[in-house]
Amino acid sequence: MLVTTYGCALYGLDGIVVSVEVNVTEGIRYYIVGLPDNAVKESLQRVESALKISGFQMPRRKVVINLAPADIKKEGSAYDLPIAIGILAASGQITPIVALDKVLIMGELSLDGTLKPIKGSLPIAIHARDAGFSSVILPFENAKEAAVTNGINVYGFNHLREVVQFLESGEGVPLRTDIESLFASAQHEENIDFADVYGQETVKRALAVAAAGGHNVLMVGPPGAGKTMLARRVTTILPPMTLEEALETTKIYSIAGLLGGKELIVTRPFRAPHHTISDVALVGGGVPPQPGEISLAHNGVLFLDEMPEFRRSVLEVLRQPLENRTVTISRARFTVTFPANFMLVGAMNPCPCGYYNHPEKECTCSPGAVKRYLNRLSGPLLDRIDLHIEVVPVPVKELRSPQSKPTSSAQLREQVLKAREIQTKRFKEYKGVYSNAQMSPRLIRKFCNLTDSASRLLEGAIEQLGLSARAHDRILRVARTIADMEGGDEINATHIAEAIQYRTLDRKTWGVL
Numbered sequence: 001m002l003v004t005t006y007g008c009a010l011y012g013l014d015g016i017v018v019s020v021e022v023n024v025t026e027g028i029r030y031y032i033v034g035l036p037d038n039a040v041k042e043s044l045q046r047v048e049s050a051l052k053i054s055g056f057q058m059p060r061r062k063v064v065i066n067l068a069p070a071d072i073k074k075e076g077s078a079y080d081l082p083i084a085i086g087i088l089a090a091s092g093q094i095t096p097i098v099a100l101d102k103v104l105i106m107g108e109l110s111l112d113g114t115l116k117p118i119k120g121s122l123p124i125a126i127h128a129r130d131a132g133f134s135s136v137i138l139p140f141e142n143a144k145e146a147a148v149t150n151g152i153n154v155y156g157f158n159h160l161r162e163v164v165q166f167l168e169s170g171e172g173v174p175l176r177t178d179i180e181s182l183f184a185s186a187q188h189e190e191n192i193d194f195a196d197v198y199g200q201e202t203v204k205r206a207l208a209v210a211a212a213g214g215h216n217v218l219m220v221g222p223p224g225a226g227k228t229m230l231a232r233r234v235t236t237i238l239p240p241m242t243l244e245e246a247l248e249t250t251k252i253y254s255i256a257g258l259l260g261g262k263e264l265i266v267t268r269p270f271r272a273p274h275h276t277i278s279d280v281a282l283v284g285g286g287v288p289p290q291p292g293e294i295s296l297a298h299n300g301v302l303f304l305d306e307m308p309e310f311r312r313s314v315l316e317v318l319r320q321p322l323e324n325r326t327v328t329i330s331r332a333r334f335t336v337t338f339p340a341n342f343m344l345v346g347a348m349n350p351c352p353c354g355y356y357n358h359p360e361k362e363c364t365c366s367p368g369a370v371k372r373y374l375n376r377l378s379g380p381l382l383d384r385i386d387l388h389i390e391v392v393p394v395p396v397k398e399l400r401s402p403q404s405k406p407t408s409s410a411q412l413r414e415q416v417l418k419a420r421e422i423q424t425k426r427f428k429e430y431k432g433v434y435s436n437a438q439m440s441p442r443l444i445r446k447f448c449n450l451t452d453s454a455s456r457l458l459e460g461a462i463e464q465l466g467l468s469a470r471a472h473d474r475i476l477r478v479a480r481t482i483a484d485m486e487g488g489d490e491i492n493a494t495h496i497a498e499a500i501q502y503r504t505l506d507r508k509t510w511g512v513l
Contacts, residue, residue: 015127027062034067213481221391
């Protein structure tokens with residue numbers, strides 16, 4: 001007897017429906033075909049044990065299992081459950097009243113029939129809905145995650161027997177996730193605030209500008225100046241995530257197996273990889289391809305502390321994702337694209353000893369050593385970072401002053417949201433553009449209208465600093481954001497002057513370019 005169940009293979013964030021065709025005929029051997037990897041081939045042993053302990057039996061006949069389409073490699077243990085259901089139905093041990101062609105089934109079986117969690121439940125459920133399935137059956141631990149998908153019934157079970165009972169009776173309650181409550185709870189999760197940082201008001205202003213326009217930023221300063229403390233608070237002033245952004249980010253974490261029991265990621269991610277990270281771990285890859293840190297930071301912040309300590313090859317692979325907001329992983333048989341729309345926040349010391357340009361401590365590095373250290377960041381990479389900020393240590397008196405009233409995240413977020421609202425209206429007709437940092441040269445010419453004085457100031461700065469054309473565009477994008485924060489239509493000289501001040505490493509005194 002031939003029976004077909006349905007599963008799903010994931011390539012990046014995209015899914016492909018896999019038909020699990022099970023045919024039980026005369027004979028005594030088991031076959032599994034359709035480009036299965038070792039984990040899929042081993043499923044027969046897991047299924048046999050799970051069936052026996054669950055009160056069923058493996059047919060002592062010829063069983064042929066075909067995973068179609070046969071030219072796509074099937075990987076992982078999540079095909080255990082659809083294979084088991086197919087064997088039971090094809091051997092006549094169960095008679096499902098639920099139409100198997102309307103249900104997508106995925107799950108790993110333990111030897112006693114217990115369902116174990118799998119990766120990628122949310123993208124599986126979304127693809128099942130888009131492919132026309134009415135229901136999806138998953139391990140209970142994954143079902144809440146998948147239940148955020150509208151338009152499809154999601155059922156979660158703990159054991160093979162529960163799945164069989166549902167298929168034979170049709171009685172079951174699909175899970176529902178209250179998305180509004182998840183977003184509401186996110187407002188109370190933040191336990192850090194810019195009010196924790198005394199002083200550094202100039203740097204806070206720069207980070208607010210960066211957040212308002214989605215700009216990349218690099219902080220340069222000595223050890224203990226507060227660079228890491230400031231960076232970790234950037235997510236507190238970014239706009240709240242939309243449902244679309246939350247689903248995109250959750251899909252990535254689901255594939256990577258990093259959800260940690262959460263149904264939906266509703267706060268912007270903050271990723272801070274160590275400087276010993278490899279190229280593949282940063283951009284993604286492996287077999288099967290997995291998202292890297294830059295994709296895990298999608299819709300959030302990627303923080304690279306001590307940037308010159310990262311290997312040059314690691315930093316250089318950032319150049320294409322910073323421009324395209326995606327990362328493409330190519331293999332001989334397929335190509336996978338992961339989203340990588342993140343805000344890069346970098347931090348570095350100004351020299352090997354850390355005290356170049358320090359107001360109190362003397363630098364012990366030679367001029368050549370300082371230049372070599374700074375030149376670990378290439379010019380093309382620096383051109384892709386909109387703001388270069390010098391972070392100066394806060395005097396002890398200011399830290400201990402009772403009159404100090406640090407700017408809070410709520411105050412900065414108000415400025416950010418005001419600017420983002422203007423940008424949303426500005427770019428509503430341009431697909432894929434949501435912030436000033438994403439403006440193309442054509443959009444810069446259209447929306448960055450300078451006053452005469454601002455134009456003269458910019459031309460003079462370009463000549464004196466020897467900036468590249470890309471740096472010229474970066475200044476205009478930042479100036480546009482500063483004008484938006486003040487509600488101005490035109491970019492004036494004050495906006496340009498502030499934007500130029502955020503190009504610290506372009507100055508000749510730093511000797512980088």
